[in-house]
Every structure is written in structure tokens, then in C-alpha cells.
Amino acid sequence: MFEQLQPAPPDAILGLTEAFRKDARPEKINLTVGVYKDASGQTPILRCVKEAEKRLLESESSKSYLGIDGIPEYGRLVRELLWGPQHEIVTSSRAVTLQTPGGTGALRVAGDFLHKLFPSAKIWCSQPTWANHPGVFKAAGLTVETYPYFDPERNSLKFDALIEALQQIPAGDVICLHACCHNPTGVDPTPEQWKQIADVVQERGILPLVDFAYQGFGVGFDEDAAGLRELSRPGMELIVASSFSKNFGLYCERVGALTVVAASAETAQTALSQLKICVRTNYSNPPYHGGGIVATVLQDAELRSTWEQEVATMRDRINGMRKLFADTMAQKTSARDFSFIKNQHGMFSQSGLTPEQVDRLREDYAIYIVRNGRINVAGMTEDNMERLCDAIASVL
Ligand SMILES: Cc1ncc(COP(=O)(O)O)c(C=O)c1O
Structure with a gap:
């Protein structure tokens, strides 16, 4: 053969x-x-990673499987990093998170979930985008379309063309947005432009899939989340694919997260039940080590402060x-x-x-x-x- x-x-x-x-x-x-x-x-x-690994080595007592969605406290820690601990999405339980093998794993699970449950939804990617986006989404069965993003003449955002294109995207389609540090251009919308993007996305009923691979690498942890937080309006649904490859330097440990925000806590649980099937039939459950490091650092005040300085x-x-x-x-x-x-x-x-x-x-x-x-x-x-x-x- x-x-x-x-x-x-x-x-x-x-x-x-x-x-x-x-x-x-x-x-x-x-x-x-x-x-x-x-x-x-x-x-x-990173120093915080080495220290977390030392602690894990001492405290680990079993290599049994994790749950399909990963380490129990991981989801809350990721959501607090994305939105800050006081945000309505964090306190209302209308978001669910799965620990995934890298940001790519999160994108692929999101792709499988969307294709399986919303088979007519197409996904729109910026022109240009990270080279692997179309491949991952197509492998999941989605149809990939593009929207204008970068103006090579001016080395800047083609903002008017972007907004015009968003206004043509059918309701129920998905738009893949880079939260910050756009790969490959380095060009991000300003907070005012994010507001206008969120207005159109909300008006038209487009589902945002926010790819967040560089939180902390642009301006700061909160500043880099400005676009995501603008899209996180009351009642709005969205998906976030986080990667900790870059901001924890954990490339080979494959650690990321998929967060689905629904309009209510009950709907979020229903979505989680479907997401678990996508994971179970793919890699079954995530690897522990990278997620264990991230959870250890985020939970410990001293390690967290070292991490923030290192980023x-x-x-x-x-x-x-x-x-x-x-x-x-x-x-x-x-x-x-x-x-x-x-x-x-x-x-x-x-x-x-x-x-x-x-x-x-x-x-x-x-x-x-x-x-x-x-x-x-x-x-x-x-x-x-x-x-x-x-x-x-x-x-x-
Ligand atoms: C925009 C973007 N999304 C996702 C990823 C995937 O990251 P990971 O290595 O965690 O799978 C990358 C990595 O280069 C990226 O640049």
C-alpha cells in the first residue's frame, strides 16, 4: 500500500x-x-518553570490519567488570566475550559467541535494568518475563508476593508482573530478598533474564535487581552484557544487551553459535554507535565511574580x-x-x-x-x- x-x-x-x-x-x-x-x-x-518542576517532582504521587478536560483547577486559573479574577465571565460560570496539548490542540478541538455540531459554519481567517490555521481547520472538515487584514504598502492594518468584510460574513459563521501579536505581521488593532470589530461581530451574530498564543508578549498581560475583553460582552458567546508555549517557554511540553464561553452556565456545561467527546476520540485526555507547571506557577504568589517579571x-x-x-x-x-x-x-x-x-x-x-x-x-x-x-x- x-x-x-x-x-x-x-x-x-x-x-x-x-x-x-x-x-x-x-x-x-x-x-x-x-x-x-x-x-x-x-x-x-524560565526560572519559575524550573522551580515548579522541582516542586512537582517532589509532590507527584501518581501517573494515573487526568480527566478529559485536564487538571481540575487549571480551567479557573486560565480564565482568571484571560479576563482577570473579577470579570463576569469568571464569576458567572458561563465559561468552560479544557487543558489541551498546546494552542494547536485547542484549535483542532475547536475545529472538530464546530464542524461536528455546526456543519454549515465556515471559518474566516485573516489574510495573512499563521500558516497552520487553514491546515488545522481544514483537517477538522471546516471550510476556510479569508478576510482582509494587512496592507503591505503601508505595513498597517487594512481596517476599513476588514470592517467591510466582517459586515458580509453570514450569521453563524466563525471568525478567527489573533488576540495580540498577530502572526505573521505583528500588526494588532487598537483598543478603539477592537471596539468597532466587536460591534460588527455582535450585530451580525458571528462567533469569535480568539487565538491567544502570545499573552504578555505585546504590551502586558491585561493590555494584550483588550481585544478579547472587548469581545466578551454580556451574553456574547465566544471561543478562546490559549497557548502557553511562548509565554511560559514550554514549547515541547505541549500546553494550552480551550475555553468556550456560552450565554449561560447551563449551556456552557452542555458545550463541555460535547467538547469532551471531541477530545476523547482524538487524544483521549491531555498530558500532565506542562499543565502541572502552568497551574503551579499561576497559583503561587511568588512563582507568579517571578513569571511576570520573566515575561x-x-x-x-x-x-x-x-x-x-x-x-x-x-x-x-x-x-x-x-x-x-x-x-x-x-x-x-x-x-x-x-x-x-x-x-x-x-x-x-x-x-x-x-x-x-x-x-x-x-x-x-x-x-x-x-x-x-x-x-x-x-x-x-
Ligand atoms: C498564532 C498562533 N497560534 C497558535 C500557535 C500554536 O502554538 P502551540 O505551539 O502552543 O501549539 C502558534 C505558534 O506558533 C501561533 O503563532
Whole structure:
């Protein structure tokens, strides 16, 4: 049977990581993958995580299965992080949360749930979006449509076109929105724009699926949740897919959460019963370790404060690199203005480099960038900045 198989194309981003690994040039720079790097180019384990792991090692007494929805207190902790402890959604019990294997796991369970229970609902993704969104949703059986988002001419949000497109989305369809640090563009709506987006979503009866993979990486934990909280109006239903890969540095532990907000606590329980079937028939129940770390840190005042500081350090470094890159490019060339990079959020920006320029950077300078021009700002360091900017200036 297997002899009939045709090879599938390699993953566009992970294929480049492989090529980077094999590149023998010592001065090579990797701006492709979606992981945070510190000033020495490492992806560190957070101190709060190491401490939580120590405590877990000492206190764990069984490796028995978790429930289908994960660690019992996990859901409440996640909801408090998303909305703050006093929010009506947290106190009213109209939201349910499942611990999932990463943000991707949450998106896939959401996709399965939507396709199974609302088979005519289509899902609308920003143009562009995280490369895996269409694949995950299509694998779940959903039809994927797109709405305008990014204006490459101005390196900004195509806000009027976005609102016009939302006004055409049929009631009962689903819109996938990036809560903050939009991947791949780094361009987020302002709080005022979020309000207008939420107005249209509410008026038209569109279901928001908020992908929250970078809470804390943009401006701050609460500021980054501004869009989500604007969409969380009384009685409004929504879905949130959280990832703790980036803000806890727990990439390989696969830890995330799926939260479904219903209009009432009773409906939320009904939705949970359906979600549990989606999980049971997929991976049965989530892995423990990553969720155990997140729950330990969020519950302990000291570990939580360390975590918040560590996230602030990551955020400040990224924003520092954004500024240094824009300023250094301004010194090297007047061929293009890169000051827009300073105003964007999170690890990614759309650089505007063409596939040909990206190829030259890789071939001639050992600088790796995704061919669509997306750069991971966290791959920049004070040490590699001069070389990086010289190389970019020479290919422009
Ligand atoms: C926008 C977005 N959503 C979801 C994910 C998935 O994260 P995880 O690694 O937790 O599955 C990512 C990871 O890069 C992402 O950028």
C-alpha cells in the first residue's frame, strides 16, 4: 500500500530550520522559527518553570490519567488570566475550559467541535494568518475563508476593508482573530478598533474564535487581552484557544487551553459535554507535565511574580530589538523606511523583503528568513545586528 504514496511537501518553516542547522557558516542568523531567543541566542527554561518542576517532582504521587478536560483547577486559573479574577465571565460560570496539548490542540478541538455540531459554519481567517490555521481547520472538515487584514504598502492594518468584510460574513459563521501579536505581521488593532470589530461581530451574530498564543508578549498581560475583553460582552458567546508555549517557554511540553464561553452556565456545561467527546476520540485526555507547571506557577504568589517579571524581560528584549533594528537600518540605508517595525507587537513582523531578497540573504549571507518575508525579531541580538542590517541593506 505504501509504495503508492507520493511525498508530501516539507513544512515551509521547519524545512528552513533544518537547512539552518546544516549550514556550516559560523556567522549564520536564524530569523525563521517561532521561538523566543535571549540575547545569547538561546531559548531558555524560565526560572519559575524550573522551580515548579522541582516542586512537582517532589509532590507527584501518581501517573494515573487526568480527566478529559485536564487538571481540575487549571480551567479557573486560565480564565482568571484571560479576563482577570473579577470579570463576569469568571464569576458567572458561563465559561468552560479544557487543558489541551498546546494552542494547536485547542484549535483542532475547536475545529472538530464546530464542524461536528455546526456543519454549515465556515471559518474566516485573516489574510495573512499563521500558516497552520487553514491546515488545522481544514483537517477538522471546516471550510476556510479569508478576510482582509494587512496592507503591505503601508505595513498597517487594512481596517476599513476588514470592517467591510466582517459586515458580509453570514450569521453563524466563525471568525478567527489573533488576540495580540498577530502572526505573521505583528500588526494588532487598537483598543478603539477592537471596539468597532466587536460591534460588527455582535450585530451580525458571528462567533469569535480568539487565538491567544502570545499573552504578555505585546504590551502586558491585561493590555494584550483588550481585544478579547472587548469581545466578551454580556451574553456574547465566544471561543478562546490559549497557548502557553511562548509565554511560559514550554514549547515541547505541549500546553494550552480551550475555553468556550456560552450565554449561560447551563449551556456552557452542555458545550463541555460535547467538547469532551471531541477530545476523547482524538487524544483521549491531555498530558500532565506542562499543565502541572502552568497551574503551579499561576497559583503561587511568588512563582507568579517571578513569571511576570520573566515575561516582561522577554517582551522588553523583543521591543528593544525592534528599536535597534529600525534605528540601525536607518543608518545603513535610505532605500526603505523600517520604522514601522518599532510600532508592531510580538515576535513577528512582515519585513516586506521579497522571496528573491530572502533567497540572496540565505545564499550570500547565511541569514535565514521565511520566504514570505516574515521575520522573528527575537532572533536578533546586539551582536548580530550590524551584520544583519548590512546584509539587508545590500539586497534591497
Ligand atoms: C498564532 C498562533 N497560534 C497558535 C500557535 C500554536 O502554538 P502551540 O505551539 O502552543 O501549539 C502558534 C505558534 O506558533 C501561533 O503563532
